Amino acid sequence: MEHSLNHYQDPVYEAALQRHGLDTFEAWWTRDIAWFEAPNQRRGGWSGVGKLVLPQENLPALTLFVKKQQNHGRRTLCHPFAGEPTFRREYHRLQSLAKAGIPAPKVLMYAESPQAGNQRAILVTENLHGFVDLEQLLPSMLNQPQHARRQLLRAVARQIRRFHDLGWVHRALYPKHIFVRPDDVAPDVALIDLEKARQSLGAWRRARFDLAALHRHTAELSDRDRLYFLKHYLYGETYTRPLGWCDRQLLKWITKRSKR
Template sequence: MFRIEKIHVAPEWEQQLSVAGLLDVESLTTREFDWFERPNKRLGGWSGVSRLYLNPDAPKDEQVALFLKIQNNHCYRTIGNSFKKRLTFEREMDAFEALKDLGVLPELLLFAKWRTADGDVGSLIITKELRGFVELEDLLKTIRSTQSQSDTSIRKALRAVADATRAMHATGWAHFAYKPKHVFISTESEPEHQIRLIDFERARRPLSAKTFVTEDLSRFLRHSRFLSREQKLQFLLDYFQVESFDPKQQRLVDQLETDKSLRVGKALKAAVA
């Protein structure tokens, strides 16, 4: 027996999802997908991502692209849930609920969780493709290659990311896998860049405010090898909304230095040499 345990459908998308057959959750669990990200087999199960179209028969410029994330027995355990198994997409949905009013998330169309007669448990998330958004690194590459005086534009883009990161943390949530590839930024910069954050499967509420820096900011900057040291420090100033670090903030910056999060990548060193 196949049993739906949880389901959320965005009302404005319900009819189109139904016509496309995307509300038949059971059939989706047996469907053969063209994988955008091939299934990752870990945590006792698997989880993968497919890109599909809501209306594939429409003219190309009218097609609505979606991302479908689906998993089976892909669970985690924590002290907070008494070490009971819980699907990682359920944790992602907790984050979606907490951050939904910030305007930093992809548009959510559908979430469903199910259980089979064999005891398998699975879930899926469908979001709308981020049109007009690119990964942060890609935008900065474009700025550097097309603008002779790129510093101001890069600063504006990074300030938008810092603002979105601070807003996320202000809700009490940290991403816990925060890398540049999880940050999408609008190519349109007027009046300001818009930010969208993705992949909240590891997100949770840390016990210490320091964790926002030691987990999210440290990881984000460590993987931002395309930024100069000065740009990383300015990002932190914008995050803290200050012109200079106070002693407590400076200690956190010193820790980032120790963690090598402020190090500059070889490619950037060569580019500016």
């Protein structure tokens, strides 16, 4: 891709994107997209996400989420002044999850391009077909029979545990960032919005931070459902065992932190 840095493009989609004139950074940058909301103005720059639907001949339309940002970075030891673009961080995390076999939005393109001293970045991902975010599912889920409700809780708990076992903490684990594709046997679960995610030492630290955020935003769930979720997160197939002393302390910390 011309005049771009840290460029990645999925070769499977290259021809389709070229047919729509999306073969350069500037073509993506100037392309009108339907913003979900006005771009955020913070960190000395701006960042926004929108939706783009590209028709395809004899194939379903390609539904994309396009993230654009300018001078919107996070300062790190390696990038102490300008900061590292937050979408670069998210791009690397999405690729890591793909390698680990954990469902996540598929990256079609990522690129950066400086302009007149401005740091610009674009991240393009494909729509998660058939998935619905947990925030939308919660109201109907509460009216489901117990076995169906707990099947979903079990799938979410185990996927979050897989994510944590890779050493990641999400740092924004809200229901709207957990996507589920319902299935009568084993629902698929995917995580989105990974720009804040980072590596973190300590399994308890990861659990306490992320599960407290999720606990705080799922107040509709009963205490029994919460306990069922936590035991599947902790023990998997051996979830019927009672909570040990350390895990009871973890539950107390999660509950306490969720009220902050």
